[in-house]
Amino acid sequence: MTTIHIGSRKSKLAMWQTDTVAGMLQESGMETKISSMETKGDKILDVSIAKIGSKGVFTEELEDQLGNGTTDIAVHSAKDMQSILPEGFGLIAFTDREKPNDVLLSTNKNIAIDDTSHKIRIGTSSVRRIALLKHF
Incomplete structure (x- = not known):
């Protein structure tokens, strides 16, 4: 049997x-082997992800493994992937969310994100959340 x-x-x-x-693959009768690693995004802890200045900071090394045949598939959070x-x-x-x-x-206790009667300050390091919050 082939191992994924x-x-x-x-x-x-x-x-x-x-x-x-x-587990899902094993339930389908496949054998699996997991290779884990730290990516650039895991190693650079003193700079915000947005300031690192490269794409795929959490995926690039895993994509390299896929490209050179070391792995067959990679599992990612969609939030960490490039557009x-x-x-x-x-x-x-895609697994169930x-x-x-x-x-x-x-x-x-009186603050609501959709209450526009006064300004509120929200802290986040996520570029995507910043973009989303600009719509409120």
């Missing part, structure tokens, strides 16, 4: 997602 080699980041979330995918995939790569499957919610934490 799966590439993953070493983070707890990435390994949980990868174990889930490996446009590198040439030769494709999305082959778990809880997709973000939360707004505040010490002021």
